[in-house]
Amino acid sequence: MKIAIENAIFHDIGEFRNLYRIILNGDQRHVFLIDYPSILKSVNFEKMEPIDREILSLSYVSNNRTEILPKFTISKVSGNNHFSTDEAILYLDQPLNILLEHGLNDRYFLEALFKHFDEDKEILKHLSKGWIIFDHAGGAGPIKSVINGTFRSMQTWPKKDKKVYLRFFVIMDSDKKTNVSALGNDKENIVKYLTKNEITHHVLVKREMENYVPELILATLEDNYLNEYCNLSTIQKDYFDLEKGLIHERGAKKGNKEVEDFYASLNDRSWKILQAGINTVKYNSENFKNEFGKLFNDPNVTKNSLIGRCGGTKYENELQEIVNKVKSLL
DSSP states (O other): OEEEEOTHHHHOHHHHHHHHHHHHHTTTOSEEEEOHHHHTTSHHHHHSOHHHHHHHHHHEEETTOTTOOOSEEEOSSOBTTEEOHHHHHHHHTSOEEEEESSHHHHHHHHHHHHHHHOTTOHHHHHHHHTSEEEEEOSSSTTHHHHHHHHHHHTTTSSOSOGGGGOOEEEEEOOOOSSTTOOOOHHHHHHHHHHHHTTOEEEEOSSSSGGGGSOHHHHHTTOOHHHHHHHTSOHHHHHTOOTTTTTOSOTTOTTSOHHHHHHTTTOOHHHHHHHHSOOOOSSSSTTTHHHHGGGGGGSTTOOHHHHHHHHOSOSSSSHHHHHHHHHHTTO
């Protein structure tokens, strides 16, 4: 994370002690924007141990680098984007919380993205150090409850507007049944809530994370249902419910006309197979959410195979966008 530090902090012994903790506990994962030549003259800097001065020298860039925008400024002046050293400690002691609808299944998907789309492996390093954690919301609905609980835990923190302290990234399935389906009211309300609270988030373009499993992985399972899924058109695969299938019989009174029109190219045999839902020994209604995501760990999952299922180019695609959003919060 890029953090600006005002010179006055180095001249206040109380603030400097806190700053000392921030710099040393940061384990060189933060970049500090400071006026280094000026702080060299401060009494407190001169009292630092040589090794600690070296750590600081390795972690700073000049505050004259206008192209580098800090996440916040450590300052003696109050403001939404200005933190005291006490506030900075509270904020930085929090890990980045990646909030998932379905903890286990969703985590495999994201770990595959971090492995294949984060070239410097910065995110994986943060995960290994505990600087990023995955949190399981238990579906889309409880997402707001989890974040509201964090707000309540911050009631004694200095600023009135607590959202400046939040460290969340939220990712959700779109749950769209077709490419023309609107986002459901529940998801739309969550997006509005996240936007209002300035929480970085991503709603998947496809229906669910399972729709991003490369086809070559599914083909190796030698399952009639999955083979029929692989025979769908690209856009049909994007919005197919891999777990439950088409559910209704074709032409059923309680069926969904939008869905029927979307899969109008299917013959009756294919419809009947895809209506049943997945039901292999390993992947069935009881263990689907816990097991299917593990396919992202297959050694044949690569950046190219993920892009092949996702769409886009090597440098511009939805999966890279997700990784870039997470990296912007580190």
